[in-house]
Each structure stands twice: as C-alpha cells, then as structure tokens.
Amino acid sequence: MLIKKNFSLKKLNTFGINVYARYFVEVKNIEDIQKIFEIYPSIPKLFLGDGSNILFLKNYYPGLVMKMGIKGKKVIQENDYKVIVQAFAGENWNEFVKWTIKKGFIGLENLSFIPGTVGAAPIQNIGAYGAEVKDTLFKVQAYETEHQKIREFTREECKLQYRYSFFKHPHYRNKFLILSVFFLLRKKYKKLNTSYVEIQKELENMNIKEPTTHDLSKAIFNIRNRKLPNPKKIGNAGSFFMNPIVSILDFKKLKYRYPAIIGYDISHDKIKLSANSLIKNTEWKKKKIGDVGVYEKQPIILVNYGKASGMDIYYFSEKITKDIKKKFSIPFSREVNIIR
Numbered sequence: 001m002l003i004k005k006n007f008s009l010k011k012l013n014t015f016g017i018n019v020y021a022r023y024f025v026e027v028k029n030i031e032d033i034q035k036i037f038e039i040y041p042s043i044p045k046l047f048l049g050d051g052s053n054i055l056f057l058k059n060y061y062p063g064l065v066m067k068m069g070i071k072g073k074k075v076i077q078e079n080d081y082k083v084i085v086q087a088f089a090g091e092n093w094n095e096f097v098k099w100t101i102k103k104g105f106i107g108l109e110n111l112s113f114i115p116g117t118v119g120a121a122p123i124q125n126i127g128a129y130g131a132e133v134k135d136t137l138f139k140v141q142a143y144e145t146e147h148q149k150i151r152e153f154t155r156e157e158c159k160l161q162y163r164y165s166f167f168k169h170p171h172y173r174n175k176f177l178i179l180s181v182f183f184l185l186r187k188k189y190k191k192l193n194t195s196y197v198e199i200q201k202e203l204e205n206m207n208i209k210e211p212t213t214h215d216l217s218k219a220i221f222n223i224r225n226r227k228l229p230n231p232k233k234i235g236n237a238g239s240f241f242m243n244p245i246v247s248i249l250d251f252k253k254l255k256y257r258y259p260a261i262i263g264y265d266i267s268h269d270k271i272k273l274s275a276n277s278l279i280k281n282t283e284w285k286k287k288k289i290g291d292v293g294v295y296e297k298q299p300i301i302l303v304n305y306g307k308a309s310g311m312d313i314y315y316f317s318e319k320i321t322k323d324i325k326k327k328f329s330i331p332f333s334r335e336v337n338i339i340r
C-alpha cells in the first residue's frame with residue numbers, strides 16, 4: 001500500500017477539477033483499511049469511488065483520500081430461479097452489470113452504463129429507466145470507522161429511497177466505508193422492465209419484439225449515448241440536481257401556470273417533477289457563464305467546458321437553485337456530493 005502526498009485528483013473526478021489531496025491511498029483489502037485507521041486515526045478522510053458524483057469546491061483537500069480498490073465478484077448462493085451475488089466495492093458498476101447479464105442473471109440490466117463503483121451504488125440508491133438499486137439489493141457489508149469493525153446492513157436498514165440511503169444521513173455520513181454489496185437476482189420467469197417509453201421506442205428502432213437482458217442493456221446504451229455527455233470529453237457528474245417531489249395539488253397548480261412542466265406519479269398523492277422541464281422553463285436553459293454551463297440536451301446536467309473551478313460550478317448551481325425555488329415555490333436540491 002502506497003500513501004502518496006500532495007496527489008492530484010484531476011483524473012479521479014469526472015468534473016475534472018484539479019484538486020490536490022494532502023494524502024492519497026488506494027486500499028485493496030481490509031488490512032489496508034485497518035492499517036490506515038491505525039496510522040491516521042484522526043485526520044479527515046474522504047472515501048472515493050470513481051468520482052462521478054462529487055464536486056470538490058477547493059483546490060486542496062487537507063485530509064486523506066481513500067480510493068476504494070477492493071475487487072471481486074462471485075455467486076454466493078443459487079437455485080433454479082434465484083441467485084445471490086456479492087460484488088466488492090471497488091468493482092466498476094457497469095462491468096459488474098455486464099457480468100450478471102453474461103451469466104444470465106436478471107435484475108440489473110436497466111442500470112447498465114451508470115458510471116462509478118459498486119460501493120457507491122447504494123449510497124444514493126442509483127437509478128435509471130424505471131429501476132433502482134433498491135429493487136435488487138440484498139445486504140451491504142461496511143467497515144464502521146468509529147469502532148473499526150465490519151457490520152452488515154439489511155436492505156431495510158439501508159433505508160433506500162429516491163437518491164438517498166441511511167449512509168447519506170448527515171449523522172452517519174463518512175462513518176461507514178462500504179466494502180461489498182450483495183444482490184438478489186432472478187434466473188428465470190422474470191418479466192423485463194421495459195415500462196419506459198424511451199426504451200420501448202429504442203427497442204422498436206432496433207426491431208426487437210422480445211428483448212433479452214442483453215438487448216435491453218444495448219437499448220439503454222444507445223439512449224444514454226445520445227443524450228448524456230461523456231465525462232472523458234466534457235466534465236460533468238450526471239444529474240446535478242434531484243427531481244423534486246411535490247403533492248398532486250401543488251403539481252396541478254404548477255401545471256396550470258406552466259403547462260410545459262412534466263411530472264410522474266410515484267404514489268397515490270405524490271408527483272416527481274422533471275428537473276429538466278423546470279430548468280427549461282427558466283432563463284437558465286442552455287446558459288453558459290465562463291466555463292460552466294447547463295448541458296443543452298439535458299438541463300439537469302451541469303458541465304465543465306474545461307477550466308471551471310469547483311467554486312464556479314457551485315455558485316452557478318446555487319443561482320439556478322435560488323431561481324427555481326423562487327419562481328416555482330418548490331423544494332429544489334442537489335444530487336451531487338459537495339466536498340468542502
């Protein structure tokens with residue numbers, strides 16, 4: 001295990017912010033983690049996956065950045081219908097999804113091509129195209145930093161909700177380092193989730209009537225490729241904001257004033273508003289200030305055209321948030337994790 005000093009994280013965050021960490025280490029096993037907590041018990045620590053959901057505000061992080069590098073994935077238990085798999089936190093999420101598809105396991109295909117690591121997936125309960133990690137997560141194994149022991153969390157204990165989990169609660173943030181995640185997947189007789197209209201259209205274009213998990217994953221690749229900016233070409237962290245959740249009554253009032261605003265039923269009395277449609281209804285649509293901008297095809301995504309600092313992006317996002325709250329009188333918050 002090599003502990004590096006004054007280490008540039010420019011290539012380790014998808015916004016491409018050139019921030020230096022006082023100390024940096026990639027941990028490859030549990031012994032590495034234990035050793036780090038012995039050598040540096042009180043220095044602030046940042047757990048890092050692939051840096052695809054964070055924004056560094058400053059150009060120096062005064063603590064120790066621990067990049068999760070524990071790898072491996074395996075079948076734990078299976079019968080003819082179901083399988084429990086374990087994936088270690090440093091595995092690339094999409095490579096893991098591909099592995100499950102190749103093995104004929106059903107359940108993660110809609111989450112294909114989401115950037116990041118397996119360990120970060122439960123943190124914000126990643127989701128896309130009608131599916132969430134919540135649907136298949138079985139349990140989480142984590143290292144409790146205060147007591148330096150390994151703990152397991154059942155699916156219920158993880159308290160997974162839209163872009164939220166127990167691990168995001170301000171009181172528990174950074175207290176648990178996720179080591180591995182277990183998923184309960186199906187092998188047979190599971191209807192694939194093609195409820196999203198975009199997926200149906202894409203499958204039609206591909207001339208596929210009875211899709212396999214592989215076809216579904218390919219359709220999702222095509223859609224994502226068309227509408228999301230590639231972080232290797234243009235800095236971004238996916239959706240910068242969350243889609244606000246409001247009551248049906250509030251939605252009706254909004255829709256009356258702004259007919260172009262889109263909302264989706266998520267329960268008998270709640271609607272999830274499309275943040276894209278809200279931003280499109282403001283002067284922020286397609287806006288660019290210096291090297292920060294609203295992504296043209298998806299206004300929920302903020303991009304770094306090259307030289308923007310973390311603060312530039314943050315202030316830009318704060319202005320949008322303030323305007324949305326003022327104009328529509330609704331809650332509006334960030335999805336991306338801010339590292340101060």
Ligand SMILES: Cc1cc2nc3c(=O)[nH]c(=O)nc-3n(C[C@H](O)[C@H](O)[C@H](O)COP(=O)(O)OP(=O)(O)OC[C@H]3O[C@@H](n4cnc5c(N)ncnc54)[C@H](O)[C@@H]3O)c2cc1C
Binds near residue numbers: 179
């Ligand atoms: C182009 C693009 C598209 C995206 N599309 C989607 C999408 O469709 N759906 C979606 O939900 N998200 C999406 N995202 C966001 C991102 O991919 C996910 O949030 C992903 O899970 C982040 O993984 P990461 O390893 O990069 O985490 P990081 O960005 O490295 O970390 C995110 C947070 O998790 C913490 N963390 C990371 N690993 C661990 C661990 N092992 N233990 C404890 N804490 C940890 C970090 O401290 C930080 O607070 C997208 C991002 C991009 C750039």
